[in-house]
Amino acid sequence: MNLYRLRAVTLALALGASGMACESEEAFPNLDELDQLRSLHSLGRTPPKDSTNRVDGVARAEALGDLLFHDTGLSRCGTVSCASCHGGEGLTVSTAKAEGCDGHLSERNPPTLLNVAYNRWFMWDGRADRLWSQAILPLLNPVEMNADAQVVRARLLAESTYATEYQALFGKTPADETDSALLANVGKVMAAYQRTLVRIDAPFDTDVRRFIAAAEAGQAEADPAYLGLKTFLRKGQCIVCHKGPALTDDLFHNIGVEDDSPGAGGQWSVLEPLLDWEFNAASLHSDAPTGTIAARLQTLRAQADRETLEGAFRTPSLRNLTLTAPYMHTGEQATLEEVIDFYNEGGGAPGTFVGKKTVTMVPLNLSNEEKRALVTLLQSMTGTTPP
Ligand code: HEC
Ligand code: HEC
Known part of the structure; x- marks a missing residue:
């Protein structure tokens, strides 16, 4: 983490903890945040081909x-x-x-x-x-x-x-x-x-591009997307996990979604079975040379850490949310407003889920205006079907 970023995070934490007024806050976006914004828009037109599937793209x-x-x-x-x-x-x-x-x-x-x-x-x-x-x-x-x-x-x-x-x-x-x-x-x-089921090019992509141009011209605050993007990157810390053009880090986190079902152990419970599965990417049914894939799976097993993976679920993409309610792996949250309230409270109460919540899940102290701006931002991520 470079100095800019460190300062922004420390400042955000200090503000959050003391409820201080925002006058002393660094202007949004700083250089690091500008880079993060640049990585968010424009998901590629076609998904990557899967080399382990010889009929992919046929x-x-x-x-x-x-x-x-x-x-x-x-x-x-x-x-x-x-x-x-x-x-x-x-x-x-x-x-x-x-x-x-x-x-x-x-x-x-x-x-x-x-x-x-x-x-x-x-x-x-x-x-x-x-x-x-x-x-x-x-x-x-x-x-x-x-x-x-x-x-x-x-x-x-x-x-x-x-x-x-x-x-x-x-x-x-x-x-x-x-x-x-x-x-x-x-x-x-x-x-x-x-692989043909794509829906990209959301208003979000246009908004982020316009916002970046406004920020480069020193006009960020006047842009309609300002509060939503600022909250997504700073106070909400959403960007920690929902990053890149698909708005996911492709990783697993325990954010404390209430679950007492047999599958509540999340990724931790499925790692061993996946590595031994007769259909995994390193198996004889895979159409790609298996050496590197097998090695990667072995590394995954070797590095697996119970503390982080127990009760951890995949970070989903945030694209097309207006078409996919209800939310979370349990479907327990019916609306995006409920999702934001969940994050604002720092995730579920201890004892309602398996494992330990990740450290970034803390109460956010969002104002009603910030909550509304986040919901509007999430709604703007629904794309169109390419012709
Ligand atoms: C620590 C990583 C992390 C952070 C920070 C985070 N998320 Fe998530 N998000 C996840 C994971 C993991 C899930 C799926 C959890 C589950 O179902 O158990 C999720 C699920 C969601 C969903 C539901 C999507 C669906 O298809 O069901 C929405 C919406 C969402 N997050 C928005 C946000 C917003 C807005 C913020 C910031 C306020 C945020 N997230 C911060 C990791 C994170
Ligand atoms: C009875 C309902 C049901 C049927 C039928 C069903 N699915 Fe699903 N599908 C689900 C559920 C529930 C999940 C999530 C399961 C989980 O994560 O444990 C899922 C997950 C998936 C995923 C993973 C998506 C992701 O983002 O991780 C894919 C891909 C998928 N299904 C494709 C299919 C295909 C292809 C078929 C037919 C062969 C199919 N599904 C039949 C309910 C269903």
Whole structure:
């Protein structure tokens, strides 16, 4: 951290603690903050390609993935497709949990699939490290699609288009494929389709660019985005975790969201299973050379620290929030106002979640005006679908 930044943080903490008036505060944005602002806007037009998925970016795979994503025949009960829980404009549901086979409820709030291929980790706890392997989990999950390789194979063989397209992409018919290879390949076409689900170019991007120009001209305070951005960077400390053009650090933090479910342990509980999983990015179903990926996973295991990872969940992107309520992995917060109140209180009360809250989660003492400015800022992050 350089001197500017250190001063800003110390000052912010001092102001927060003493409730001092803001006269002595350094002008916003300082040079460091200007750099942070420059990194926020303009998410790339297409998500990065996944080298472990050989059909990623292949139009034929995207088309087959689209059909499979919407096919209830891939579930054992015959009534649930991926789209059942990832539908509508927000590609999610508007309830805290979603309904799978036989009326069972999902354990967590379904994340949106908009911009999902920009993610580094999948699931709230990161138990999948690739988009294609993620798809195998809901297929097999008894409370979601409750299927297995037999159900999936039978469905692929029942539709001639599916079987033909599958063979064209993978060189074998679904009938000749091993169970694991079949599931991995279905995951790969589903992932190819999901990589096309992007929604970027939000008013936020225009506002940040305009604000930077205003700041460079010494006019920051007159800009309508001033208070929202200042609170996001300074008093709210949101930028610590929600950074970069996707507004996430791609990491896991315990922010104290109330949870007493079996999955409340967050990333700490899923690391070992991920490293041993037959479908992880270093597995034989991965299409990329596995040496470096395996090494990276081993390092992750070696460096894992219980204190930081227990009860830690993935920092979600903040793009498209107006389409994806309710919020957090439990879906417990119905509105963005509730989210801001949660942060303003420094996160949940001790004893209502597993593990230790990260040190940045402290009461923020936001004024009503600052809270409103943050909500307006978050609302401006909803993008448009590219033509
Ligand atoms: C019954 C509802 C349900 C169905 C059916 C379902 N999902 Fe999900 N999906 C969820 C829930 C809940 C989560 C979050 C689970 C967690 O984090 O523990 C999720 C997470 C995901 C994620 C991770 C997103 C992220 O940002 O981490 C992806 C990708 C996804 N689902 C794709 C699919 C695909 C592809 C299918 C079909 C094969 C599917 N889902 C079927 C409910 C569902
Ligand atoms: C220490 C890291 C950290 C900081 C600081 C932080 N967040 Fe978060 N944010 C997270 C994590 C992690 C989650 C998901 C937590 C969960 O579900 O358990 C989250 C979730 C959210 C969500 C819900 C998104 C969704 O799709 O459900 C919103 C909105 C949000 N944060 C906004 C903010 C704002 C505004 C600030 C500043 C006032 C902020 N965050 C500060 C890490 C952080």
